[in-house]
Amino acid sequence: MQSTRQGLKKLSSFGLCGPTLPLKDGLDMRKIEEGTELEFMTDHLEDELKDMQIESNKIYFEGVDKFSYLFDQDSDDEAEGNSSLSWFERIGLKMRNLTQDGGVRKMIKKEGIGSVVPANCKIRAHYNGYLEDLDEPFDSSRLRNKELQVTLGKSEIVLGLDIGIASMRKEEVARFLIQPSYGYGRMGCPPRIPGNATILFEVELLGFTDSALLDDYQELSEEEKRGLPFQSILEVAKLHNVEGNDFYKRQQYGKATRKYMSTINTLESVTLQNEEQERDVVHICIKAYLNMALCHLKAAHFGKAIAAGKKVLQWEVEHPKALYICGKALHHLGEFKSARTYLMRANATMPSSRDVLKELQILDHDETRWLAAERDMCKKMFERN
Structure with missing residues (x-):
């Protein structure tokens, strides 16, 4: 009986240190009594665990005496x-x-x-x-x-x-x-x-x-959502975007990305009546995709960052921030020529941007080093022959 209590204590303490995880198999009390390690399903929690890791990396007692x-x-x-x-x-x-x-x-x-x-x-x-x-x-x-x-x-x-x-x-x-x-x-x-x-x-x-508005919206059927007034759907989309921004500020990029995607999915149910409504939807979608691209860039998901950036460029061909994000992501992937094309376009539309100029300088430096390393490698290959 004592070993059972110890096993249950071990199991409960796990819950205090991380998210609740489903077991791969049924709970076997004999395994708990014997102290056997339990196996949990974790694959589907990758983003959540990454977000928690960011939080756990902070100093545990940070801010306790901030206002005591x-x-x-x-x-x-x-x-x-x-x-x-x-x-x-x-x-x-x-x-x-x-x-x-x-x-x-x-x-x-x-x-x-x-x-x-x-x-x-x-x-x-x-x-x-x-x-x-x-x-x-x-x-x-x-x-x-x-x-x-x-x-x-x-x-x-x-x-x-x-x-x-x-x-x-x-x-x-x-x-x-x-x-x-x-x-x-x-x-x-x-x-x-x-x-x-x-x-x-x-x-x-x-x-x-505004939780009440979001909660009410989630309880509606798909048909009821499509029947909502345009302004109500627009407000719901904006609230998802605000929540995404909060997660972004806390460096929880996985959660932020999902909120930005909710913004876009919400607007897909809108039946547009005029050009003004279309402009409002496009404006919010551009924000959401741009924020998604930034999240992917911060999380080193460079392919996804480029895909989100290109979504923005479908609406605004010379959007400077989207061009910058695509250029920087391509730079990280070693696509120097394509990266330069995007960054030069960004510089043309936003010539005073220090970020763009700095990225171009870093690109020049990295490309020069890469070319030198390539020449050195080729020279050594010929010397061996």
Whole structure:
């Protein structure tokens, strides 16, 4: 029995370190008791594992002290006369109420940009959660190195945190002091959180998208999707593109590419009524294919980068960025002559671009070295004869 528990513990610990993977064969308790390694199916998760590897390469505790009140508690004293107050009481002096009864209070540590989070949005955030009598977080997305991703208004997080995040702007960092009635209540969440506990969350809002619109769209049949108004389909496509941009910024190129492809697939269901609608669709498709090409270039998928770039060139023959991406990808493949053709076209349409000029210089250097190496190899071959 003891060996069974150890085997199950081993199995559960695997889940904490990576994605949930399906077993190749059925679960055999005898193998678990004997400590036999379990075989998982991993081929279909290649992109997901690559994306996770990028995240895991970051410093595990990166940013934990970036906005922790434990590291600046002295600065939270309103005055020397407040030294008898508890940490939470001192912090609360600088906060404003988000609810009429003062159950959720807020203090901004770093101003955000843009508009406040709209209702029912899907958000991405990092957070640390504290109890007053502990010197470390009782919960932290940063310690787990995994962002919080929830839809507001769906009871996916405690009410006080939901209310707090709904008051934030993108890139804002804020603290929320949450009373038990808006937190874990009279019962708490044993063993980590006692009953009637006041909690403090420090949150950094990374981004958000209109989840309600995307969720509603996904529930429609193909026939219902085709019957939607043009502007509704256009908004859905734009949201996919925004999500792709977020993944790109986080260097998760596989996920970003799939979102850009969703943008394009969404627009395939549109029945165009006039030239203006056609221009709007082409404009978004160009963005999506260009972003896909950049993702493939960053991921060293040079053939795919060229294919995506050429899609853009079908609409705009001299699109400078598409020409640049194709030229750079061809350079990596050793196709120097073709690479130069694309880069020279890019330089003609965008002569002030330092990136294009730099790539041409690198191409000259690499081609010269390659030709010299080829001549040297031929010379040695003839000398042997």
